[in-house]
Amino acid sequence: MFKAIINAGTLHDAIKAMSAVVDEARFEIASEGFSARAVDPANAAMVSLDISKDAFVLFEGTDGEIGVDLGRFTEIIGMADKNDEIELALDPDTHKLDISMGGFSYTLSLLDPSTLRNAPMVPALDLPAGITVSGSVFKRMIKAAEMVSDHTSFGVHDGVFFMEATGDSDQVRLDLTSSDLIAITPADVRSLYSLDYLGDISKGVGGAGEIDIHLGRDLPVVIQFELSNGDCKVKYVLAPRIESD
Amino acid sequence: MAMNLCVTCKGKGLCGREHCPILERFEVVETIAPADSLFGASPPSVFVGRKGYPDIFAGPLVPPNVGGSEARHYDDPKELLGRDIGEIIGLRSQLVRSYTRMNVKDAASATKAKNARGVGDAGGEGMSDNPALLTSQELAMAELPVDTEVWFTRPLNATVAFDGMLMPMGPAGEIKKITLTENPKVPRKVDYLVSDTDSLAADAIRELYRHDVSQHHITRIFSIGLLGAERKLVPTRWSITAIDDMIGKMLLDNVRDYPEVCDITLFTAEKFGNHFEILLIPRCFSFELVEIWLPDSVWSDKLWIGSDREEYSGKKGYSSLAGGYYAARTSVAEYLHAIRRQATVAIVREILPDYWAPLGVWVIREAVRDALRSGGVTFGSVDSALREISSRIRTPYSKWNGEIQLLDKCRYQRTIGEFM
Numbered sequence: 124m125f126k127a128i129i130n131a132g133t134l135h136d137a138i139k140a141m142s143a144v145v146d147e148a149r150f151e152i153a154s155e156g157f158s159a160r161a162v163d164p165a166n167a168a169m170v171s172l173d174i175s176k177d178a179f180v181l182f183e184g185t186d187g188e189i190g191v192d193l194g195r196f197t198e199i200i201g202m203a204d205k206n207d208e209i210e211l212a213l214d215p216d217t218h219k220l221d222i223s224m225g226g227f228s229y230t231l232s233l234l235d236p237s238t239l240r241n242a243p244m245v246p247a248l249d250l251p252a253g254i255t256v257s258g259s260v261f262k263r264m265i266k267a268a269e270m271v272s273d274h275t276s277f278g279v280h281d282g283v284f285f286m287e288a289t290g291d292s293d294q295v296r297l298d299l300t301s302s303d304l305i306a307i308t309p310a311d312v313r314s315l316y317s318l319d320y321l322g323d324i325s326k327g328v329g330g331a332g333e334i335d336i337h338l339g340r341d342l343p344v345v346i347q348f349e350l351s352n353g354d355c356k357v358k359y360v361l362a363p364r365i366e367s368d
Numbered sequence: 369m370a371m372n373l374c375v376t377c378k379g380k381g382l383c384g385r386e387h388c389p390i391l392e393r394f395e396v397v398e399t400i401a402p403a404d405s406l407f408g409a410s411p412p413s414v415f416v417g418r419k420g421y422p423d424i425f426a427g428p429l430v431p432p433n434v435g436g437s438e439a440r441h442y443d444d445p446k447e448l449l450g451r452d453i454g455e456i457i458g459l460r461s462q463l464v465r466s467y468t469r470m471n472v473k474d475a476a477s478a479t480k481a482k483n484a485r486g487v488g489d490a491g492g493e494g495m496s497d498n499p500a501l502l503t504s505q506e507l508a509m510a511e512l513p514v515d516t517e518v519w520f521t522r523p524l525n526a527t528v529a530f531d532g533m534l535m536p537m538g539p540a541g542e543i544k545k546i547t548l549t550e551n552p553k554v555p556r557k558v559d560y561l562v563s564d565t566d567s568l569a570a571d572a573i574r575e576l577y578r579h580d581v582s583q584h585h586i587t588r589i590f591s592i593g594l595l596g597a598e599r600k601l602v603p604t605r606w607s608i609t610a611i612d613d614m615i616g617k618m619l620l621d622n623v624r625d626y627p628e629v630c631d632i633t634l635f636t637a638e639k640f641g642n643h644f645e646i647l648l649i650p651r652c653f654s655f656e657l658v659e660i661w662l663p664d665s666v667w668s669d670k671l672w673i674g675s676d677r678e679e680y681s682g683k684k685g686y687s688s689l690a691g692g693y694y695a696a697r698t699s700v701a702e703y704l705h706a707i708r709r710q711a712t713v714a715i716v717r718e719i720l721p722d723y724w725a726p727l728g729v730w731v732i733r734e735a736v737r738d739a740l741r742s743g744g745v746t747f748g749s750v751d752s753a754l755r756e757i758s759s760r761i762r763t764p765y766s767k768w769n770g771e772i773q774l775l776d777k778c779r780y781q782r783t784i785g786e787f788m
Contacts, residue, residue, distance in 0.1 A: 146681065164624070164652035164680040166783040238625065246787040317781055343787055362782040 125152045125187065125213040128180040131203035131224060133351040136329045137172055138200065140350075140357040142193045143327025144170040144320075149236045150191060152184040152213075160242040168320045169360040170327075171245060178354030180208060189213065189220065190234030199229050245360060250337040250345060251310035252279040256299065258331040258348070264297055265325040269318050271295050274364055277338055278313030288318070305333055312338045314363040324359050331357075375659075375667040375674070378532020378690065378726065390667065402523040406432040406464060409513035411443035412552070414504050415465050415537060416591050418603035426592070426601055427467040427500055427543055428507050430516050434462070439513035443535070445584060445730040449738065453640050453725055460536040461528045466518045468500040468543045472601040475593025478502055479565060500543045501592075508592040509562060510552030511585065519544040532667070533605050533691045535728040557581060562594045569596025573614050583698070584730075587611045605691075608729060612694035617682070619701035624653050624680065626704070629711040631746040634753050636760065637739030640731055641665070641722025644715060644739055645757040646700070649750060649778045651712040652680045655700060656774040657693050660718040660763050666726050671763065675771035692717075695729040699736035714775050716768070718761050750779045 141148050145161040156178070160171040176182035203209055203224040210223040214230075222229040256264075264286050268275040272290035279285070284307060286297045301307050324346060328334060331348035338344055347358040379388040413429040431442055441447050442459050451459075478501050507514050520541035529537045557579040561572040572595045576586050591607035593599045602610065628650040635646040656677035661668045676689045687693035700713050715736070747753035754775070758765035 162784060165777070165781065166652075166785055167781050169784050243784065243788065246784060248787060317777075343784065360784060362784050362787065364780045365782060 124183065124185045124215065125189070125211070126181070126183045127157070127211045128182075128208050129174075129178065129211070130180070130351070131200060131207040131209050132205040133174075133178060133355055134209055135197070135200050135203075135205075136331075136350050137174055137355050137357065138193060138197050139329055140327040141170055141172055142197060143323040144168045144359070146194060147190065147192055147234055147239055149239045149242070150189050152187045152189065154184060154186070156182065157184070160245070162240070162242050163320075164240075166243075167317070167362045168324070169242070169245065171242075171358045173356045174351075175354045178351045187213075188236045190236040190239050191220075191231075192234060195231060199231060200224070202227060245358075246343065248337075248339065248342060248345065248360075250312075250339040250342060251308075252312045252338045253306075253308040254279070254284045254299070254336050254338075255305040255307075256284075256334050256336065257305065258328055258334055260299070260303075261328060261334045261336075262325050265318070265321050267295050267297065269322055273318050274315055275318055275321065276313055276315050277336070277344060278311075279307070279309055279338060280311055280313070282307065282309040312340045312342075314338060314341050314344060315366055316344060316361055317364055320361050324361065327357070327359070375661055375672045376688065376690065378667060379530070380532075402525070403432070403520075404523045405517070405519040406430060406524075407515070407517045407549075408432045408434045408464075409436045409439035410507055410516045411439045411441075411463075412507050412510045412512075412514050412588070413443040413463065414508045414588060414592050414604075415467070415534075416601050416604045416607070417467070418605055421603065422472040423469060424472060424601065424603065425467040425469055425540075426504065427465065428504050428516060428518075428546070429463040429465050429537060430518055431462045431538075432464060436513045436515065443584075445734050448535075448727075448730075449639065449734045453723075453727065456727060457528065457536055457725060461538045463538045464518070464524060465529070465537045465540040466500075466520070466543045466546060467540060468498060470498050470501055470601065472593070474498055474501055475505075475599040475601045478505060478593070479599050483563075483565070500546050503546050503548060505589075505592050505594055506552055507548060508588045508594065509554045509558050511555050511558075512553050514552045515549040516546065517549055518546045530726055531605065531728070532726045533608060533729050535730065536725070555581060555585075558585070558589065562589065565599075566597055570614055572596060573611060574618050577615055577618070583611060583615060583733075586615075609691040609694050612691065612698045612729075612733070616694060616698045616701045619698075619705040620653065620682065623701060623704045623710050626708050626710045628652070629707075629709045632748070632750060632753050633744040633746050634756060635739040635742070635744040637735050637742070639735040639738070640727060641720040641724070642731060642735055643718040643720065643761070644735055645760060646736060646739055646744075647714045647750075647753055647757065647775075648711040648744070649714070649775075651778055653704070653710040654679045654712045654774050654777075655697055656714045656772060657689055657696050658714070658716045658768055658771045659689055659692070660716065660761065660768055662718065662720055662762060664721045665719045665723055671767070673763070673768050673771060675773070677774050679774075691729040692732045695733040696736050699733050699740065702737065703740040712774055712778055714772055716757060716761055716772070718763060720762070750775060 148161045150159045156175040158173045162169045212221045220231040268288035271293040272288040275288035284299045410430045416426040524539045524541045593601040633648045658675040661672040
């Protein structure tokens with residue numbers, strides 16, 4: 124059983140964050156809220172989404188799961204105004220999702236959850252360095268790197284965070300000291316990441332205010348942010364690239 | 369003329385010339401005596417031209433004085449694969465291309481006429497619709513060669529037509545009258561789907577493929593306007609790629625759900641001066657084709673290298689490598705579907721001067737199919753497999769390594785699983 128009412132903007136941002144990594148996802152419904160975890164087909168990027176029941180205007184759910192085509196879902200909820208309320212209800216007979224907002228009533232066919240890939244566990248990573256940066260700075264940083272290369276380094280050295288991208292002909296570097304950042308946990312680290320994935324993640328970040336980035340030495344990066352005053356959490360894990368010769 | 373235009377055009381006419389100067393340099397290998405009528409068994413084969421679209425020329429291909437069992441050899445890709453280029457051109461130049469002018473939409477009215485009249489008596493005289501089209505359609509449905517008699521408006525001229533995507537064909541003659549002198553044997557599934565004017569062409573094609581109707585046969589009946597709800601004649605050149613694309617997509621929908629292959633495996637083949645290296649890597653499905661045309665191969669007097677690819681989510685838009693891309697992908701999809709596995713697949717195709725006359729994209733489809741069937745060699749790393757590939761490709765690795773972009777992802781991108 125699942126019935127919920129939620130702000131359209133929050134739901135839209137949460138689904139957009141998932142779409143950065145996968146086209147289809149399996150959502151778990153529990154009494155405490157709504158969550159999903161998915162990994163891209165190449166097993167390089169992972170996303171997890173947790174929407175606590177407090178993020179909802181109304182939430183009634185018993186344990187269950189639904190498979191959703193994120194592209195179709197985004198199109199439908201994109202019809203709502205940002206401040207509209209969206210009502211979601213799972214029809215137990217047809218196993219379809221009824222979506223009502225702004226006078227529209229949609230029926231979305233769901234995917235069989237068993238046909239969707241199993242998401243692996245979130246790896247336990249020991250990432251010594253961390254920064255908190257504004258969403259707009261994060262997005263500009265990715266955009267700048269994409270202009271010169273298809274991969275970029277993130278690192279912290281002597282208490283300064285840096286992004287460095289080197290392409291065939293051009294390169295770009297950005298240094299952010301503690302005064303440019305919201306917070307920093309220093310440790311000397313550096314890892315290389317694909318901008319294919321970071322570019323998608325940057326789109327998924329949407330209008331998030333603050334982004335937490337956790338880094339290690341040649342380890343995956345964890346990028347996380349919150350929506351709806353902390354009641355909706357999004358976390359990405361992206362595996363690094365090996366430095367090419 | 370910019371030679372690299374020729375490699376991508378392959379006789380389409382992008383340079384604006386009426387006739388392709390490269391195709392015209394091939395001379396007739398064997399001539400056919402001028403005659404105003406002929407009798408022979410069509411393999412069966414029909415040709416639908418694209419010039420003047422939507423008013424095009426179309427009709428059956430018939431080798432004069434060739435009987436049933438022998439006729440099959442003229443058009444069966446599996447059979448032709450075992451011969452050399454000279455032999456293939458010799459056989460194909462005997463195929464007389466009979467034609468009449470028709471509009472692509474005539475296929476719809478032909479279907480209505482046939483349904484009104486009942487199948488079986490098409491091709492007779494005194495019909496309101498183009499009788500040559502009805503006869504061509506009846507012939508195209510057959511699985512085995514059909515004895516055919518054609519009378520022409522003018523005696524035939526001895527020429528051979530080449531095209532980058534199509535099999536070569538012999539002289540052409542305009543049909544005055546055409547009859548089938550035996551009843552074509554039509555597989556039941558073909559008969560059923562040709563009579564079904566409600567289902568979409570894409571659904572009919574899937575259904576035929578699942579029932580083991582050969583791709584060659586499906587392409588033939590699709591081209592002559594016998595499938596789908598809104599029927600049209602589809603130029604042979606376009607229909608080959610349309611069917612490759614549809615079959616490829618259908619198989620890949622399944623392939624994406626299969627587990628990954630276990631090993632890095634390399635397959636090799638060389639047919640008619642087309643050298644193939646096919647590398648399968650344990651990763652999600654993606655596909656890449658690199659084409660290297662050596663100096664003095666058919667379409668180029670200097671080295672030309674091109675590549676195209678698709679990621680897991682599939683291809684958007686038409687490939688820059690044209691029909692060959694889809695033909696190679698079809699064979700790869702067939703293989704992965706057969707072994708119930710997915711993989712990242714990179715193909716390097718090097719075209720040598722030995723490929724002195726273009727034979728059509730079937731060469732790519734069949735050569736890749738053949739290579740995958742004959743078994744591969746496993747490697748411990750992508751790098752060691754790449755070293756093996758570059759030892760067999762004549763062009764230095766430094767000239768084409770920038771083109772194999774998907775492989776970079778396999779070599780350098782780590783996975784989440786490695787950190788569990």
